[in-house]
Amino acid sequence: DAGVIQSPRHEVTEMGQEVTLRCKPISGHDYLFWYRQTMMRGLELLIYFNNNVPIDDSGMPEDRFSAKMPNASFSTLKIQPSEPRDSAVYFCASSARPLKSTSTDTQYFGPGTRLTVL
Amino acid sequence: QKEVEQDPGPLSVPEGAIVSLNCTYSNSAFQYFMWYRQYSRKGPELLMYTYSSGNKEDGRFTAQVDKSSKYISLFIRDSQPSDSATYLCAMSEGFQKLVFGTGTRLLVSP
Secondary structure, X not given: OOOOEEEOOEEEEOOOOOEEEEEEOOOXXXXXXXXXXXXXXXXXXXXXXXXXXXXXXXXXXXXXXXXXXXXXXXXXXXXXXXXXXXXXXXXXXXXXXXOOXXXXXXXXXXXXXXXXXX | OOOEEEOOOOEEEEOOOOEEEEEEEOOOOOOEEEEEEEOOOOOOEXXXXXXXXXXXXXXXXXXXXXXXXXXXXXXXXXXOHHHOEEEEEEXXXXXXXXXXXXXXXXXXXX
């Protein structure tokens, strides 16, 4: 398997523009996560899906952020309008539910999209 | 106060040294404790996980969880230059919703 695929790898845009980040999870995984990583705040969970349905979006910073998962192999994170404080590395991760309650679900991360908003 | 606290480092050690990385947390409901390793410009990858309290060993790596003190550790024996990376602790109450520390940057010099 190719692992989690994210595009683009780098995005530079101007304040006010719409930004769309894309993710293809590992085939067969039924959980998909969007994270944001900054030096100050570390890695933060924004939203996660189970079987294409959003389960918890409490980490989404504000209404300018939205995420969709139209099918099991594709998800998008959209920022509209973008602001300089949105500059960060955005990661997508996917996992499968573990078989035992004492096991954890290994989340496999993509390479990330480095977003710079000028 | 953050839910998970981790010293950002950097922590610089010579090759062969024993490395100790630590996190403290405030949520007593956390049951799953993980260590992720992140190389520069890459996504994090799971290194070890522990369910509830106790120790777990995997090769040169040992993870310890002390729930009474809300303290977790990762030990690396015989550290190698290839261990140079950022180490992120993560924890959760149940499945999926992980809370990460900010990461400790480790530099192992030859």
